[in-house]
């Protein structure tokens with residue numbers, strides 16, 4: 001299932017990713033201001049995953065709506081009314097994707113939905129409809145909010161630490177600086193702050209007894225600022241020796257399947273943005289920046305910015 005996300009396949013997507021980033025920037029650049037969340041960080045990953053899945057671009061706003069409906073309840077901080085609205089949206093999502101999967105069964109295409117439709121388990125059997133829908137949901141959801149949050153956080157950091165803009169402008173052909181910057185943003189911001197696990201057997205961790213069945217939260221964000229691992233852990237330092245060795249994508253069997261894709265999206269987005277705009281600045285008071293209420297995800301609600309267009 002991870003074949004379309006392997007590094008070689010993602011490298012082949014670089015051109016398409018760059019085209020999408022340019023199109024997204026074209027839509028707001030003449031205004032010399034925008035909300036970097038709504039106008040930049042949301043549309044880039046949504047369009048990329050829509051294209052990969054084989055869903056028409058016109059569905060991008062709907063994909064975002066479905067993705068939000070799946071993610072918000074995970075934060076455990078939504079009202080009962082919103083929980084019900086989210087459940088209704090998820091039924092709508094299931095109906096739409098069921099029809100799309102059926103269409104791929106009769107007419108295969110070169111897209112991720114066909115890949116899911118044709119996937120076989122370890123016994124060689126096709127997947128059940130709930131399994132297929134779960135995969136669609138994971139790809140659509142896991143990749144959107146997280147990458148959006150990473151992109152928005154990166155722009156905030158570029159404004160707060162403009163020395164990185166210069167480093168990105170001096171970048172080499174492999175975009176090594178942009179890649180390092182993207183990784184450092186992922187480490188510091190950890191768009192997935194933590195996820196729950198159930199302890200499978202009695203154990204002990206750093207002197208704390210964890211009984212079988214206990215619910216614990218792995219805090220990737222805390223690990224990413226571990227002073228034993230990262231010197232000056234709270235500082236953004238894209239030149240640090242061990243840049244990229246963070247846990248923002250988790251570890252082990254559940255390591256993020258979209259890590260290569262997300263890194264490439266962020267790398268290309270930052271690389272292109274600093275070449276198309278200059279004098280990036282906050283358009284509102286810096287203290288007016290707010291994060292979505294969530295135990296699990298970290299992401300800005302909005303990021304008003306201003307800039308000059310590079311001609």
Ligand code: HEM
Pocket residue numbers: 049138139140142143144146147150186190191192195220247248249250251253254255256257258259261262
């Ligand atoms: C900056 C962006 C992203 C971050 C920070 C991120 C983070 C994570 C983390 C921490 C996990 C581990 C979950 C666990 O340990 O249980 C994970 C899993 C996953 N991610 Fe991502 N992710 C990102 C982008 C993406 C993208 C672009 C996709 C796909 C298009 C994606 C698809 C998935 C899937 C399907 C899993 C589940 C893997 C499994 O359980 O085997 N993610 N992600």
